[in-house]
Amino acid sequence: MSIDEFKEEVYNLATVNGRSIKKLTDLAEQLKDEAVFLVEIIIKSIKESIPNTKLPKFYLLDSITKAVGGKYIEMFAQHIKSVYPVTFKQSPNSVKKKLLTLFKTWYIYYPHEILNTIYNELELSRFERELLTPEDHKKIQGFISSKTREENKARPAVRQANPLPPPMS
Known part of the structure; x- marks a missing residue:
């Protein structure tokens, strides 16, 4: 292709x-x-x-x-700062929930300062409270934990802190 x-x-x-x-x-x-x-x-x-x-x-x-x-x-x-906020603002709550779930997993990939800027600008803590269930949070944490374990296995000599998204307010 x-x-x-x-x-x-x-x-x-x-x-x-x-x-x-x-x-x-x-x-x-x-x-x-x-x-x-x-x-x-x-x-x-x-x-x-x-x-x-x-x-x-x-x-x-x-x-x-x-x-x-x-x-x-x-x-x-x-480019995340130029596309994510606009898309999030334009989306209905059903799509916001999916976008927020993706966003929360990106903390192990993208620079925290970029994501924290978006998080604060969009007041995502409010949407977390409104849209994400305890089960959603468990799934997100499970994904983050599994990826962190994979990284630690790949680099056993390096001890890394578990990267976590900002806590819910």
């Missing part, structure tokens, strides 16, 4: 489709040398999409962040 085909697939990603997201994530892995272009395509598609089609693109961003990582994380981090 070429970059143009990748772009077409991203722009056509209008519903949450696990198969398409996996396919695009795998392609992002294969095309790491073209990461700057792929990130640009994803960010631009988020900005240009109508509000009800942005969530699948965030799931793609999330999938590439978690499955591929590396320079994709650095590049997405430069």
